[in-house]
Amino acid sequence: MTLALDSVRRGQRAKVLPGFRLTLGITLAWLSAIVLVPMFALVSRAAGVGFDGMIASATDARVLASFRITFGASLIAATINLVFGTMLAWALVRWRFPGRRLLDGFVDLPFALPTAVAGIALTTLWAKRGMLGQIADGYGLQIAFAPPGIAIALVFIGLPFVVRTVQPVLEELEPEIEEAAATLGASRLQTIARVVLPELLPALLTGFALAFARAVGEYGSVIFIAGNRPGQTEIVPLLIVTKLEQYDYAGAAALAVLMLLVSFVMLLAINLLQRWAKKRHGN
Amino acid sequence: MTIEALGLEKRFGSFAALRGVDLKVEPGELLALLGPSGSGKTTLLRSIAGLETVDRGQILYEGIDADTISLRDRRVGFVFQHYALFRHMTIADNIAFGLKVRPRRERPPRAEINARVEQLLELVQLGGLGGRFPAQLSGGQRQRVALARALAIEPRVLLLDEPFGALDARVRKELRRWLRRLHEEIHVTTIFVTHDQDEAFELADRVVVMNDGKIEQIGSPAEIYDQPATEFVYEFLGGANRLPCHVEGGVALIAGTRLTTDLPRDFTGDAVAFVRPHEIGVARPNGHIDDVAQVRSILPIGPDARLDLEHVSGHIEALVPRESLDAAGIGVGSRCAVRIARARVFPTS
Amino acid sequence: MRAERPSLIDPWPVRIVVGALIVGFVGLFLALPLYTLFAQAFAKGVDAYLRAIDEPAAWAAIKLTLTVAAIAVPLNVVFGLAASWCIAKFEFRGKQLLTTLIDLPFSVSPVISGLIFVLLFGLQGWLGPWLRSHDVQIIFALPGIVLATVFVTFPFVARELIPIMEAQGTQEEEAARLLGASGWQTFRRVTLPNVKWGLLYGVLLCNARAMGEFGAVSVVSGHVRGRTNTMPLHVEILYNEYNLTAAFAVASLLALLALATLAAKAALEWRGRTEIAS
Numbered sequence: 001m002t003l004a005l006d007s008v009r010r011g012q013r014a015k016v017l018p019g020f021r022l023t024l025g026i027t028l029a030w031l032s033a034i035v036l037v038p039m040f041a042l043v044s045r046a047a048g049v050g051f052d053g054m055i056a057s058a059t060d061a062r063v064l065a066s067f068r069i070t071f072g073a074s075l076i077a078a079t080i081n082l083v084f085g086t087m088l089a090w091a092l093v094r095w096r097f098p099g100r101r102l103l104d105g106f107v108d109l110p111f112a113l114p115t116a117v118a119g120i121a122l123t124t125l126w127a128k129r130g131m132l133g134q135i136a137d138g139y140g141l142q143i144a145f146a147p148p149g150i151a152i153a154l155v156f157i158g159l160p161f162v163v164r165t166v167q168p169v170l171e172e173l174e175p176e177i178e179e180a181a182a183t184l185g186a187s188r189l190q191t192i193a194r195v196v197l198p199e200l201l202p203a204l205l206t207g208f209a210l211a212f213a214r215a216v217g218e219y220g221s222v223i224f225i226a227g228n229r230p231g232q233t234e235i236v237p238l239l240i241v242t243k244l245e246q247y248d249y250a251g252a253a254a255l256a257v258l259m260l261l262v263s264f265v266m267l268l269a270i271n272l273l274q275r276w277a278k279k280r281h282g283n
Numbered sequence: 284m285t286i287e288a289l290g291l292e293k294r295f296g297s298f299a300a301l302r303g304v305d306l307k308v309e310p311g312e313l314l315a316l317l318g319p320s321g322s323g324k325t326t327l328l329r330s331i332a333g334l335e336t337v338d339r340g341q342i343l344y345e346g347i348d349a350d351t352i353s354l355r356d357r358r359v360g361f362v363f364q365h366y367a368l369f370r371h372m373t374i375a376d377n378i379a380f381g382l383k384v385r386p387r388r389e390r391p392p393r394a395e396i397n398a399r400v401e402q403l404l405e406l407v408q409l410g411g412l413g414g415r416f417p418a419q420l421s422g423g424q425r426q427r428v429a430l431a432r433a434l435a436i437e438p439r440v441l442l443l444d445e446p447f448g449a450l451d452a453r454v455r456k457e458l459r460r461w462l463r464r465l466h467e468e469i470h471v472t473t474i475f476v477t478h479d480q481d482e483a484f485e486l487a488d489r490v491v492v493m494n495d496g497k498i499e500q501i502g503s504p505a506e507i508y509d510q511p512a513t514e515f516v517y518e519f520l521g522g523a524n525r526l527p528c529h530v531e532g533g534v535a536l537i538a539g540t541r542l543t544t545d546l547p548r549d550f551t552g553d554a555v556a557f558v559r560p561h562e563i564g565v566a567r568p569n570g571h572i573d574d575v576a577q578v579r580s581i582l583p584i585g586p587d588a589r590l591d592l593e594h595v596s597g598h599i600e601a602l603v604p605r606e607s608l609d610a611a612g613i614g615v616g617s618r619c620a621v622r623i624a625r626a627r628v629f630p631t632s
Numbered sequence: 633m634r635a636e637r638p639s640l641i642d643p644w645p646v647r648i649v650v651g652a653l654i655v656g657f658v659g660l661f662l663a664l665p666l667y668t669l670f671a672q673a674f675a676k677g678v679d680a681y682l683r684a685i686d687e688p689a690a691w692a693a694i695k696l697t698l699t700v701a702a703i704a705v706p707l708n709v710v711f712g713l714a715a716s717w718c719i720a721k722f723e724f725r726g727k728q729l730l731t732t733l734i735d736l737p738f739s740v741s742p743v744i745s746g747l748i749f750v751l752l753f754g755l756q757g758w759l760g761p762w763l764r765s766h767d768v769q770i771i772f773a774l775p776g777i778v779l780a781t782v783f784v785t786f787p788f789v790a791r792e793l794i795p796i797m798e799a800q801g802t803q804e805e806e807a808a809r810l811l812g813a814s815g816w817q818t819f820r821r822v823t824l825p826n827v828k829w830g831l832l833y834g835v836l837l838c839n840a841r842a843m844g845e846f847g848a849v850s851v852v853s854g855h856v857r858g859r860t861n862t863m864p865l866h867v868e869i870l871y872n873e874y875n876l877t878a879a880f881a882v883a884s885l886l887a888l889l890a891l892a893t894l895a896a897k898a899a900l901e902w903r904g905r906t907e908i909a910s
Contacts (some may be wrong), residue, residue: 016810017721017802017805018720024724025712026714027715027734029735034783035345035733035736035783038783039736039749041752042744042747042840045751047846051910084654091651094642095651105894109662111837112890112893112894113844114864114886115668116846116867117864117886120883121669121880124880126671132648132660148439175637179361179367181641183333183359184381186355187643190384198369199370201803216741217742217743217744219741219742219743219846219847221726224871237742239749241850247756249751252747263740265743274766333638334639336638
């Protein structure tokens with residue numbers, strides 16, 4: 001609370017605007033009630049397990065397998081989104097074609113569509129007798145209820161991230177930079193590889209990290225398509241739910257804290273990336 | 284290299300940027316494209332570079348149609364208005380870029396590239412700064428990096444788009460002189476775009492004045508200043524009084540002064556006269572009515588004085604020696620006779 | 633202008649190849665799933681579709697979802713306005729930290745968002761025994777669902793408003809104060825009109841998420857059919873019972889909500905752009 005009191009003094013000295021005390025009060029109270037206290041409950045419950053208990057639960061074979069599949073599928077999905085998201089952003093910014101605005105809006109569908117809805121649609125589509133599952137089955141590939149299905153769900157939910165981080169940077173990119181490269185004798189390919197992509201790099205990495213972080217925590221769309229076989233297609237969030245249903249609160253909390261640590265590291269990485277980009281471009 | 288533009292036309296949607304431009308640039312000359320914004324000067328420069336395709340007309344490099352030469356083979360050094368430096372590369376990498384992207388067979392060895400970069404850094408007075416990034420340099424330094432980068436490919440022609448536009452006045456002046464010296468040193472055909480007449484007059488061998496997608500006048504700075512070809516050029520150069528007048532038989536009556544004009548002997552009608560302030564003198568009124576003006580204010584500038592005069596034909600600005608005021612006993616509020624020494628008269632269309 | 637610069641135009645072979653890849657990607661991951669959704673919902677005809685929706689458990693789910701959103705969204709609007717006001721209009725120490733904490737729910741797995749409330753209010757949770765002795769039920773009941781929903785939608789409104797308010801600065805508000813407006817008048821007549829489109833945008837996104845949230849709500853709901861099932865949970869139950877038509881019928885309602893949200897978002901963005909341009 002020293003933060004708040006100190007702030008009130010500093011805030012009021014500077015401004016003639018009213019309501020600082022009131023709005024900061026509401027903000028802190030609401031933030032504490034909804035976010036801070038419950039998060040603290042989680043961390044303290046996990047701390048009850050102790051450090052050894054955390055290690056033990058993290059190195060359990062089933063847990064390890066679930067981390068492997070979660071991170072593996074998330075990495076693949078984020079990579080696919082990186083490649084196609086960049087192309088999509090490029091087309092949306094640089095090309096003029098009928099339906100461009102429609103496509104631009106459509107890219108946000110995974111943000112707006114409830115995950116459970118996406119989950120059942122993707123499962124139906126990729127199940128053995130589904131429209132696309134049939135084709136894959138013809139090649140002897142099982143998609144739904146197997147690891148590729150998880151990756152597909154994660155591609156879906158992470159799709160907008162790369163597009164939406166790269167698009168504004170691409171829009172702001174001065175066309176003169178590419179013209180300069182062209183007058184200096186660079187081919188189009190050289191210009192893209194040596195001038196455009198390096199300029200986009202921070203945005204590309206940020207989009208990738210955001211898509212990855214989102215994929216790691218995803219639950220709704222994956223549980224339908226995954227098949228959820230322990231050790232094979234069981235993701236970490238599902239394992240948390242399973243532990244909770246078995247009233248293993250401490251185990252669930254320990255896993256949750258591990259996941260939080262991962263998101264925290266991702267968040268830090270994204271922040272550092274953005275700081276790096278700002279510093280390099282000097283604005 | 285000789286560059287020729289023949290009948291260039293270019294539209295952006297409904298806006299005509301170039302409306303029939305013909306221009307010949309001589310080898311080794313320093314040419315300024317001068318005009319207000321929207322006059323087509325930047326479009327002309329970009330078309331010569333090959334960054335813009337014209338709708339009609341032709342550009343010849345040494346007599347060869349430039350359309351048949353790829354951007355890489357044109358060897359055009361282009362300096363962009365905001366420099367367009369590659370932010371993620373060091374200064375040295377920026378300058379080396381044009382050499383490094385050459386096909387392997389034509390690419391100089393690494394050591395040679397490095398030596399060339401060092402040499403260029405020295406040339407633009409940035410020795411020792413090769414390891415910095417563009418964001419760490421001042422505006423004037425970035426400007427010179429952009430120039431060094433353009434020079435690295437040993438261009439056959441150097442094109443600069445508002446090269447000093449983004450700099451403050453002091454740096455602009457310094458760089459201007461520096462660029463003039465540099466041109467005398469390397470003597471590459473150079474075309475630059477500017478909307479600043481001082482810049483054009485100080486730097487260029489020849490000035491091309493553009494307006495509304497067309498060329499109004501081409502000439503040396505002295506020619507343009509002494510003999511503005513059109514009303515527009517007079518207006519654009521500024522500082523001249525614009526006085527409505529009447530012409531009879533080729534003789535104009537301007538603020539009470541009769542002057543023979545360049546107009547045909549048989550021309551009679553309304554016209555507009557451009558008179559520079561120093562081409563106007565004042566004297567004690569001598570009984571005539573139509574040359575009398577009232578002195579509104581007097582601003583001493585060194586040995587001269589700037590007079591604001593109110594005449595029936597309009598507001599007149601004159602620049603006269605201060606002693607002539609004392610001699611004639613002219614002060615603020617007094618009346619005086621206006622004497623026009625020289626004027627250029629254009630018939631009112 | 634961009635399309636006019638010849639050195640920036642991608643050659644046609646590149647456009648065709650990249651364009652084909654994009655069409656394939658968008659078709660595979662966006663268009664076909666959406667198509668499947670509606671195709672399955674109407675697979676047995678319009679009558680079957682309507683019957684699947686007009687059914688007590690479905691109505692209960694719809695009602696519960698609307699109730700939860702009607703509580704959670706206004707709460708977060710009030711919070712979002714308060715948070716953006718103090719963060720955007722004042723300078724104070726710890727502001728950066730506060731902003732980061734407000735964004736926290738976005739980076740937490742939905743499962744964890746539910747879990748934290750179970751750990752707090754569940755039978756074995758901190759307050760579980762006390763709540764039980766006073767006969768208050770939070771988990772596996774409406775309050776728990778609302779709490780989890782408020783948590784996952786926590787940052788939406790604040791996040792939209794903070795940058796807009798920051799960009800607008802404080803001069804207009806200061807001018808209003810000097811002209812004699814009260815604090816509330818200043819907010820109502822100067823600040824609010826300036827941020828109304830951003831606010832609407834935030835509300836829209838907040839609402840879409842509130843109605844569609846699955847993971848967090850699933851953890852705290854207890855899945856009591858007709859009582860604690862929201863629409864997404866109802867979809868799950870129907871699907872797991874192999875009642876596909878019904879599952880997709882209810883899902884299609886949620887999809888329509890998503891499409892409406894996207895359309896409204898596009899309209900707002902277009903509006904914002906033209907307002908800036910004029």
